[in-house]
Amino acid sequence: MSPAATARRGRRTVTNAPVAMPVSPEGAREEAALLPDAGAWRAFIGRWLENTGCQVGEAARGDWEVSLSPALQRRWRRQRVRLVFDPQRATLPRGAWFMAPGSAAGRKVLDAAREEALVTRRTALPRVPGAPAEGIAAVCRVRGLSWGPARLGPVSYERRIAFHAVVTLWGGLPAQESWVLLLGSEGPIESVRGSELPEMRSREGLYQISEELEPEDRSRWADAARHHLDELLAEREREWEHAIAKLRDDELARLSAFFAARVEEEEERSRRRTTTNGDEHEMEGGDATSLKLEWERRSAEVRQRWSLRTEIRIWGIEEWAWPVAELEQELRAGAMHVRLTSRVDVARGLPALPACPGCGAPAEMLVRARGSVGCVRCA
Numbered sequence: 563m564s565p566a567a568t569a570r571r572g573r574r575t576v577t578n579a580p581v582a583m584p585v586s587p588e589g590a591r592e593e594a595a596l597l598p599d600a601g602a603w604r605a606f607i608g609r610w611l612e613n614t615g616c617q618v619g620e621a622a623r624g625d626w627e628v629s630l631s632p633a634l635q636r637r638w639r640r641q642r643v644r645l646v647f648d649p650q651r652a653t654l655p656r657g658a659w660f661m662a663p664g665s666a667a668g669r670k671v672l673d674a675a676r677e678e679a680l681v682t683r684r685t686a687l688p689r690v691p692g693a694p695a696e697g698i699a700a701v702c703r704v705r706g707l708s709w710g711p712a713r714l715g716p717v718s719y720e721r722r723i724a725f726h727a728v729v730t731l732w733g734g735l736p737a738q739e740s741w742v743l744l745l746g747s748e749g750p751i752e753s754v755r756g757s758e759l760p761e762m763r764s765r766e767g768l769y770q771i772s773e774e775l776e777p778e779d780r781s782r783w784a785d786a787a788r789h790h791l792d793e794l795l796a797e798r799e800r801e802w803e804h805a806i807a808k809l810r811d812d813e814l815a816r817l818s819a820f821f822a823a824r825v826e827e828e829e830e831r832s833r834r835r836t837t838t839n840g841d842e843h844e845m846e847g848g849d850a851t852s853l854k855l856e857w858e859r860r861s862a863e864v865r866q867r868w869s870l871r872t873e874i875r876i877w878g879i880e881e882w883a884w885p886v887a888e889l890e891q892e893l894r895a896g897a898m899h900v901r902l903t904s905r906v907d908v909a910r911g912l913p914a915l916p917a918c919p920g921c922g923a924p925a926e927m928l929v930r931a932r933g934s935v936g937c938v939r940c941a
């Protein structure tokens with residue numbers, strides 16, 4: 563829900579008013595300037611509380627008095643809570659929470675918000691025209707053949723589900739990425755590294771699909787998403803591994819050069835002392851041994867620090883009604899006519915690659931093949 567929509571509902575709850583700056587001393591003013599934008603933070607917390615079913619009311623000194631939703635009442639074992647946003651307040655009212663990013667209360671909200679993915683329903687808007695004028699020719703090249711006119715069938719809507727995830731890498735060079743995976747009933751349709759599906763317009767609501775998904779269907783979609791995300795992650799881990807391997811190996815090489823030189827020095831010194839005083843031999847040998855142990859320990863540390871640890875967290879699920887249509891088009895060479903079809907993503911106005919009439923694989927190029935038409939492999 564947008565802040566504007568919240569404000570229109572009349573219950574004045576989410577304030578964007580700036581927090582009053584402290585009058586003095588100067589130190590306090592500087593401290594306040596280091597805090598994140600207080601207005602945006604209040605608006606964010608207010609929206610989250612309202613969307614989870616809480617009622618937010620104004621209280622004295624810019625505080626909020628919040629009646630918690632039943633779920634949050636159980637989670638936090640209280641019915642109401644007073645939230646204090648003012649970082650300059652010396653003492654809090656009894657039972658009140660200081661609400662700032664990273665404060666105990668801020669982290670409680672973060673924990674609760676991360677627990678379940680947000681779910682929304684959207685309809686992808688069809689593009690006009692629904693397919694390029696040249697039809698399948700826009701995505702598939704031909705040699706020794708010519709295309710007939712393209713005929714686009716009626717638009718229908720199919721269910722697709724987008725899983726929004728945050729992928730985190732620790733170890734080596736830590737990184738965090740947003741991914742979106744779009745699934746159809748037959749399996750994965752597209753995956754993007756980014757926070758949104760690109761090149762399309764949409765509206766809220768599942769306007770073209772009325773029947774609900776059965777629980778077993780939901781778990782089937784969820785299993786398919788998990789499986790495919792694991793595959794994508796394995797692929798990404800290989801890229802990350804490749805990117806850090808040289809840095810890790812260079813660090814290990816520097817460490818080895820350093821310790822190898824010191825062990826050699828120590829052994830040389832030990833040999834010289836042994837010739838002058840045989841009694842010290844064992845102790846000096848012990849020094850070289852402890853250097854080698856230290857070398858091993860430090861190498862293990864370096865390997866541990868560079869080893870990849872990854873996590874995928876799904877934070878949002880979008881159920882889509884997606885416009886699709888069948889595109890029909892003939893390929894001709896002399897008297898030979900072969901009819902091809904392609905599934906069109908009408909939201910993008912983009913035909914899929916046609917299936918090769920010979921082997922059925924998606925074909926980027928078609929040529930004459932033994933009195934018919936086929937992909938390069940079939941020809």
Ligand SMILES: [Zn+2]
Binds near residue numbers: 919920936
């Ligand atoms: Zn083929």
